[in-house]
Amino acid sequence: MYKLIAIDMDGTLLKEDKTVSERTKNAIKAAKEKGVQVVIATGRPIDGVTRYLEELDMYDENDCVLTYNGGLVLKTKSREVISKIALTGADLHYLHNLSKELGVNIHAFSDVHGLITPKNSKYTEVEANINGIEININDYSDIEDDHSIIKVMMIDEPEILQKAVDNLPKEVYDKYTVVRSTPYFLEFLNKAVNKGTGVELLAKHLGVKQEEIMTFGDAGNDLDMIVYAGMGVAMANGFDEVKEVANYITDSNENDGVAKAIEKFVLK
Structure with a gap:
């Protein structure tokens, strides 16, 4: 049973x-x-x-x-x-820099600040609308390295995101749990x-x-x-x-x- x-x-x-x-x-x-x-x-x-x-x-x-x-x-x-089981602000900074290199948008969920993104975009709007939550614009400069971050997401048009997936460094998979939950959402979580x-x-x-x-x-x-x-x-x-x-x-x-x-x- x-x-x-x-x-x-x-x-x-x-x-x-x-x-x-x-x-x-x-x-x-x-x-x-x-x-x-x-x-x-x-x-x-x-x-x-x-x-x-x-x-x-x-x-x-x-x-x-x-x-x-x-x-x-x-x-x-x-x-x-x-x-x-969470990530940290240090993880967010690492993934944010990587997102800029790969040319994709990013947002994250903070224990304190909720949904945070350095700039609003189409798929952050989708995330907010799905969940009925507010978007908080934050350039991440005030996020301390030990800040609790539940998850980080790269979000973009499917073809743009796929190109980013294809170019993710191997070390990313070693450091994080990486899952593609939709064609336009790539999620990064604590490895555990x-x-x-x-x-x-x-x-x-x-x-x-x-x-x-x-x-x-x-x-x-x-x-x-x-x-x-x-x-x-x-x-x-x-x-x-x-x-x-x-x-x-x-x-x-x-x-x-x-x-x-x-x-x-x-x-x-």
Whole structure:
């Protein structure tokens, strides 16, 4: 029996219009009624998912959420931190300089300042609009080297970002967890951070075994939790590399893929 279900949001839980289908809501509700802990596992900050947590009744005292691709795991209502693995201001300065060399835009999430960017751009606007948060213009000169930075993102048109990816120094992959969450978002996190680690830390907190975990995802930043779980489920619309390591491939996000797999493996 599965006791913990972790679900990615964009391309997985959410349809293309950013809504959750009634069938998926009902499947999640039924799983929770069976005593299964259902959590969202996202690259977004908690402020970007609160309305979905409330809509899915995941906002009680014991409900949890994985944010920033597992960099910050916390209780949804009290925001009590279960685990946190961050970058530093020194990392931000290094990646900012690299972004200038590569010719791509950048922004980051600071514990203190929220979403910060040296200049506003199209995809920082996308980030802010998705999450319902403010953009803070900051040239990073006042960010101290020991400042806590949850994640840094290079953001740009897909073809521009791809060129940057192709030219990233090898040392970047040695220093950071690097994930392409969308064609226009490249994310940099602490080397110890990925959704798999986040799920593992949450499972240990809850006393859930690895084989009792089910995860859903579609993109590169979901790969680690798909591999880690006893039942890793890839979406039909997912990246090929995610499908290749999944235990099961369900239907697409547009066709109730999450609901169908929960019905098959949890509610049967």
